[in-house]
Amino acid sequence: MTDTASDIFAALAHPTRRQILQDLKNGEMAAGEIAARFDASGPTISRHLGVLRQAGLVTERRDANRILYSLVGERLALSVGDFLSTVCPEQIVLREVRKRRPAVRGAVSAEV
Template structure:
């Protein structure tokens, strides 16, 4: 595996970091909002956020004196998807079938 892939899986290895990612799926959140959900110290959450950011799984932006975090969905999907495609090639076919499904009905879209 590449160093990039290793950093993603290292970031996903801890339950607190996985929970942070799940919480960010609903949208951007301030560092304080994220920290308030956990019973660990602020510096511990900061380290988790730093590791997630270093792996490219979240992004941050400053808004005055606040740091806002967002999920980097594409990076997460590509990293995990590439790994699955390598160890489980049938995932490539399943992904293509899902991509072709109609959004409302679930029917497979007709390709011209």
């Protein structure tokens, strides 16, 4: 896994990878299930999954002879949110407001 925004945005640059992330939002999927949703070859989808994994946007686990992939949604949200907060004036204002607001124990943030 990497920590660079460049890797994340490079991973998001391809429509197939964005579709894979959308497909994974509902939960874990086997590599074969993911590949079956596309006209591309299995090795091509495997390469896309590798790019997403290297960017830290998906995780994989083995279950017998299957590889199961899951979305790392919080990494995606934090990375995109951090980027937006540096370039979008509204996000900059919201970030400053959040800094001044006392943290509420157990509250869930609604950040992008």
